[in-house]
Amino acid sequence: MEALKEHTIAFSGLADGAHEFQFTLEPEFYAAAGDEDLEGGQMTVDVKLEKSSTLLVVNIHLKGTLALHCDRCDGPLDFPIDGKQQQIYRLTGQEEFEDDELVSLDSHAHSINLTHYIYECLRLALPIRHVHPAGQCDPEVEQVLNKMEVEHDPHPDPRWEVLKDLKDKQQ
Numbered sequence: 001m002e003a004l005k006e007h008t009i010a011f012s013g014l015a016d017g018a019h020e021f022q023f024t025l026e027p028e029f030y031a032a033a034g035d036e037d038l039e040g041g042q043m044t045v046d047v048k049l050e051k052s053s054t055l056l057v058v059n060i061h062l063k064g065t066l067a068l069h070c071d072r073c074d075g076p077l078d079f080p081i082d083g084k085q086q087q088i089y090r091l092t093g094q095e096e097f098e099d100d101e102l103v104s105l106d107s108h109a110h111s112i113n114l115t116h117y118i119y120e121c122l123r124l125a126l127p128i129r130h131v132h133p134a135g136q137c138d139p140e141v142e143q144v145l146n147k148m149e150v151e152h153d154p155h156p157d158p159r160w161e162v163l164k165d166l167k168d169k170q171q
């Protein structure tokens with residue numbers, strides 16, 4: 001996603017050693033993500049940056065609640081998120097080497113931007129299916145869903161059958 005300037009850290013002026021930063025994810029972040037799951041929320045991002053002459057080690061810790069919709073009843077759901085991610089930058093200027101966790105920075109680089117990694121961390125911390133805790137779905141929808149489940153009982157979801165088979169084999 002597009003880099004937001006508030007997530008830029010100018011490291012060139014920092015002394016070697018540990019530094020801490022904190023961000024709050026603003027509405028612009030959710031808008032820029034263009035991700036239907038990310039409508040908003042109360043999220044803080046703690047960043048610990050360890051600088052040495054050759055490396056920047058960045059630890060991102062995301063914590064808070066996302067404002068989602070429940071996958072079961074479609075009602076509003078404040079979903080707790082706690083995610084961590086590490087990103088390492090090499091300051092040696094060898095651009096050809098790059099993988100997911102280790103990025104080589106150009107020797108002229110003086111800042112890094114974390115928007116992409118914050119988004120990645122948030123996505124990884126968010127389960128595919130997010131629902132209310134048992135019994136806390138919208139009661140009206142719950143009633144309809146329960147009725148449907150009873151009616152559908154003779155033909156269960158084939159995926160559950162596969163899981164059941166696996167479970168039977170393990171026993």
Ligand SMILES: [Zn+2]
Pocket residue numbers: 070071072073074075131132136137138
């Ligand atoms: Zn629900």
